[in-house]
Amino acid sequence: MTVFDGRVHHVALCRGFLDSLPVFAWGEAPSVLLTKSQLRDAGLRPNGQDPLALLVFRHHKPFRHETVAELFSVELAAEVRPLRPGQLDAANQARRTCGGCDQVKPYVVPTSTRRCWDCFDADTAGVAA
DSSP states (O other), X not given: OBOTTSXXXXXXXXXXXXXXXXXXXXXXSOTXXXXXXXXXXXXXXXXXXXXXXXXXXXXXXXXXXXEEEEEXXXXXOEEOOOOOTTHHXXXXXXXXXXXXXXXXXXXXXXXXXXXXXXXXXXXXXXXXX
């Protein structure tokens, strides 16, 4: 079967189209297309490219729902950029900074409220009163 770049691959059985992108089942996608997770495992990133195809697969029990993953070209992917010095420390500090009192806490602030426990307790006590 001929795929996007004109080359022939021995395993490329398209199951149809969704949003004008070809759909492949588990294990049937061409070897030149990878998901974001697979690219990351290979030390690559999508490099701003749009997805070329979709991978659709069903989960086993208990949920049995379909998952759709975007597939990207390996040839158009670029290497993952290395972290700058202090970039990880700054990101972790941002995760520990309270949105209410702007204090850096020794724990990660919940993403649902972006407030530390002290600010959250003060807000809920004010609502209950």
